[in-house]
Every structure is written in structure tokens, then in C-alpha cells.
Amino acid sequence: MACKEKNKVLPYLLGELHDQGREPFQDHVEMCEECNELFKAFEETGKLLRKRTFRKVPARLADNCLRRIRMKSSYQRKSSRFEALLDRFTLWPQPVWRWALLVVIFFGGLGLGKILFDPPTWFERYDKLTSNNLSLNDLNENRALRNYLLSVETLFLNLSNMDDPSLLDDKEWEMEMEITREVLHRTREVKNHVENRDQELYQLVTEIEWVLEDVIGTAEIDLAELSTDVRQTIDARQILTKIHGFIS
Amino acid sequence: MSQEDEKWVHQVRKGSKKAFDKLVRKYAPLIFHLLYDMTGNYEDAEDLTQETFLRAFVNLSGYRGEAKFSTWLYRIAYNIGIDFRRKERKISRVDLDPQDEKTSLRWFDEKGFKGYTGEEEAIESALKKLTQPQRMTVILNYYHGFRMREIGEILGCSEGSVRTHMFRALRRLRRELRDYSPKA
Numbered sequence: 001m002a003c004k005e006k007n008k009v010l011p012y013l014l015g016e017l018h019d020q021g022r023e024p025f026q027d028h029v030e031m032c033e034e035c036n037e038l039f040k041a042f043e044e045t046g047k048l049l050r051k052r053t054f055r056k057v058p059a060r061l062a063d064n065c066l067r068r069i070r071m072k073s074s075y076q077r078k079s080s081r082f083e084a085l086l087d088r089f090t091l092w093p094q095p096v097w098r099w100a101l102l103v104v105i106f107f108g109g110l111g112l113g114k115i116l117f118d119p120p121t122w123f124e125r126y127d128k129l130t131s132n133n134l135s136l137n138d139l140n141e142n143r144a145l146r147n148y149l150l151s152v153e154t155l156f157l158n159l160s161n162m163d164d165p166s167l168l169d170d171k172e173w174e175m176e177m178e179i180t181r182e183v184l185h186r187t188r189e190v191k192n193h194v195e196n197r198d199q200e201l202y203q204l205v206t207e208i209e210w211v212l213e214d215v216i217g218t219a220e221i222d223l224a225e226l227s228t229d230v231r232q233t234i235d236a237r238q239i240l241t242k243i244h245g246f247i248s
Numbered sequence: 249m250s251q252e253d254e255k256w257v258h259q260v261r262k263g264s265k266k267a268f269d270k271l272v273r274k275y276a277p278l279i280f281h282l283l284y285d286m287t288g289n290y291e292d293a294e295d296l297t298q299e300t301f302l303r304a305f306v307n308l309s310g311y312r313g314e315a316k317f318s319t320w321l322y323r324i325a326y327n328i329g330i331d332f333r334r335k336e337r338k339i340s341r342v343d344l345d346p347q348d349e350k351t352s353l354r355w356f357d358e359k360g361f362k363g364y365t366g367e368e369e370a371i372e373s374a375l376k377k378l379t380q381p382q383r384m385t386v387i388l389n390y391y392h393g394f395r396m397r398e399i400g401e402i403l404g405c406s407e408g409s410v411r412t413h414m415f416r417a418l419r420r421l422r423r424e425l426r427d428y429s430p431k432a
Binding site for chain 1: 268269272273276277280281284290294297298301302305306367368371372386389390391395396411414415418419421422425428429430
């Protein structure tokens with residue numbers, strides 16, 4: 001028959017039986033054959049278990065643990081170095097401000113990167129071609145337009161004031177036509193750019209384009225009449241007056 | 249001992265590296281033995297010991313002192329050991345014979361019981377035959393000195409369950425070791 005006190009054998013053996021219950025149970029174990037047998041069996045098993053030997057701990061086990069922790073914590077320190085720097089700014093004690101600052105720096109950096117590394121716009125390219133003494137950083141749209149219109153004005157004055165273009169030698173004439181073609185090319189770029197932006201300027205540039213196309217067409221047919229034709233066309237359209245209106 | 253641990257933990261929280269060094273040097277061998285008992289592999293046990301202290305260091309701010317530091321640390325080690333065994337079992341089921349659970353556990357199989365006496369070999373063999381909770385209960389009580397309540401905290405079960413595991417474990421061990429006497 002199973003003893004009701006049997007479940008106390010283990011706590012008694014492990015020293016976890018309360019002080020008040022310990023002595024009465026000790027008496028019980030001496031009297032009860034079943035509990036006594038179980039207690040002795042467990043006690044002997046425990047003694048055997050304590051004879052177990054352990055493998056040697058690896059050399060420098062603790063040092064290796066600490067080294068791994070330091071590697072990890074130094075990595076964390078590096079990643080939080082910027083936050084530590086921000087901690088010094090007492091004006092921005094809240095983390096939300098830190099993130100706001102990071103966002104501003106990020107977008108500011110993007111803007112600066114765009115200014116520094118983006119390829120130049122057509123205005124910048126144009127200005128670079130026509131004004132070698134200007135640095136790219138100084139350029140703006142108005143300046144590029146002004147330079148373009150000045151170059152058109154100079155070209156038109158040159159063409160209309162020629163006494164007799166047929167007297168120019170081939171090399172001189174070729175250079176003049178080269179400039180004309182270059183200005184026509186720029187004119188088309190300007191036209192594309194100002195379309196849907198400035199109707200008045202768009203109209204002027206379109207007229208300039210027609211004149212330049214006329215110049216190139218007339219030059220191929222009748223060189224002697226070029227100056228007269230150019231002058232008449234420019235005068236009829238009052239192009240130089242309009243150009244002055246823009247650049248003044 | 250426990251008060252000493254709490255003092256070191258307090259110092260670690262204040263930024264003392266020396267205090268954490270002391271905790272590591274005190275517990276590293278014990279944690280290694282526990283993980284060696286769980287994995288049965290020397291190199292794995294060493295690696296998991298490092299992992300245990302790393303995790304303890306990272307989560308130290310979460311230790312509120314409700315349990316003893318040693319219990320908290322052992323629970324981390326136990327969970328790491330269990331996770332490792334689960335992964336090992338998955339890998340082994342793919343790579344090795346899926347039917348052979350003992351092979352998948354690599355439980356003392358790699359190097360056998362070389363160097364053990366007959367009695368030591370019998371103890372190892374008897375421990376091997378226990379279920380995982382029974383074995384851990386015996387190991388944590390006899391070799392690491394934890395009480396039943398603390399073992400429950402480490403294993404994540406009730407004190408009553410731990411007592412049952414212990415009772416059954418001792419009964420099984422007695423049967424396995426009946427040919428051996430502690431006096432011999």
C-alpha cells in the first residue's frame with residue numbers, strides 16, 4: 001500500500017521541506033519502510049550523480065565572450081556616435097528634433113549635390129559657349145537669354161551692314177555662315193524652352209528663327225542680295241527694337 | 249553570492265566594464281557546462297556561451313531584478329540551447345537519417361565516452377536516457393545548485409512540474425544505475 005507521505009521524500013532529500021515539517025518527516029522516514037527505501041534509493045542516486053566528471057572548459061572562454069561583447073558594443077557605439085553628438089545640442093533635446101535635423105541635412109545635401117553634380121542646363125551650356133569668362137556658378141536663366149539676344153543682335157547687325165557679302169573670301173563667308181547656323185541652333189533651343197512660358201518672347205524667337213532660316217536660304221541662292229533682304233526683313237518685323245525691349 | 253551579483257549588475261548599469269567582466273568570469277564556465285549538456289558538442293557549447301553573454305549584455309537593461317541574476321542568465325542560456333537544438337534537428341532531418349532522432353541530437357555521439365570510467369560512462373548513459381525536462385531538472389539541481397522554484401523559472405514551467413520531472417528522473421536513474429554503488 002502506497003504511503004501518503006511519499007511525495008515529501010523528494011523535498012526532504014533536496015532540503016526544501018519547511019523547517020516545521022522536516023523533523024516529523026525525518027521520524028516518519030525512519031518508521032516507514034516504503035519512504036525509507038525511496039529516500040535511500042534517491043540519496044544513493046544523488047551521490048552517484050555527484051561523481052560525474054566534467055569536460056575541461058575551453059581556454060580563454062571568458063576572454064572570448066568579453067571580446068565578442070566588446071566588438072558588438074563598439075559597433076553600437078559607432079552607430080550612435082552621431083546621436084551622441086546631437087546630445088550636445090541642448091537647443092534640440094527631443095529626439096523628434098534630431099530626426100527633423102537629419103531630414104533637413106539630408107534634403108539640403110541632395111540640393112547641394114544637384115547643384116554640384118547635375119549636368120548643366122542648355123542655358124548654362126549656351127552661356128559657357130558664348131561667354132568663356134563666366135563661371136558656371138554665376139549663371140542664371142536671364143543672363144543666358146540676354147547673352148543669346150545680344151548674339152542675335154550682333155549677327156543681324158553684321159549681316160545687314162555688309163556692303164557686299166560676295167566680296168568676302170570663302171573662309172570668311174564660311175565662318176559667317178557657321179555663326180549663323182550656330183545661332184539658329186540656339187534659337188531653336190530657346191524656342192523650345194520658352195514655349196508655354198512667355199508668349200511674347202516665344203513670338204520674337206520664332207521670328208528670329210524665320211529670319212535666320214531666310215538668311216541661310218538666301219545665301220545659298222543669291223549672295224549679293226543677302227544684306228538688303230536681311231535688312232528689309234529685320235526692319236519689317238522690327239526685330240532689333242523688340243530685342244532691345246527685352247535686354248534693356 | 250546573489251547579493252554580489254546584484255551589486256555587479258548595478259555597477260554594469262552605471263557603465264562599469266569591470267563589473268561585467270566579473271560576472272562573465274564567474275558564470276562562463278557554468279553556462280558552458282549547461283550548454284555542453286544540452287548540445288553534446290564542445291565547439292557549439294563555446295559558441296553558444298558567447299552568444300548567451302552577448303544577449304545578456306544587450307538585454308541587461310530589461311533585467312528588473314525580480315528573479316536572481318543567475319536564474320535570468322540561465323534562462324537566456326537555456327532558450328539559446330533549445331533554439332540551437334531545434335535548428336540542429338531541422339538540419340539533421342534534411343541531411344541525415346530522418347528516422348534517427350539520436351543522430352540528429354548529436355548527443356555525446358561524436359566522440360563517444362572516451363576517457364570515462366565504467367561508472368562515469370553509466371552516469372552519462374543514464375542521463376542521456378532521460379527526457380529533456382527531466383535531464384535539465386537533474387543537471388540544474390545537482391550540478392548548478394538551483395532549487396525547484398528557480399528551475400521552474402529557467403525552464404518556464406511550474407514548481408510542481410519540476411518536482412514531477414525530478415521524481416521521475418531519479419526513479420529512472422536509480423533503475424539505470426542499480427549496478428553501481430556510490431561507495432565503490
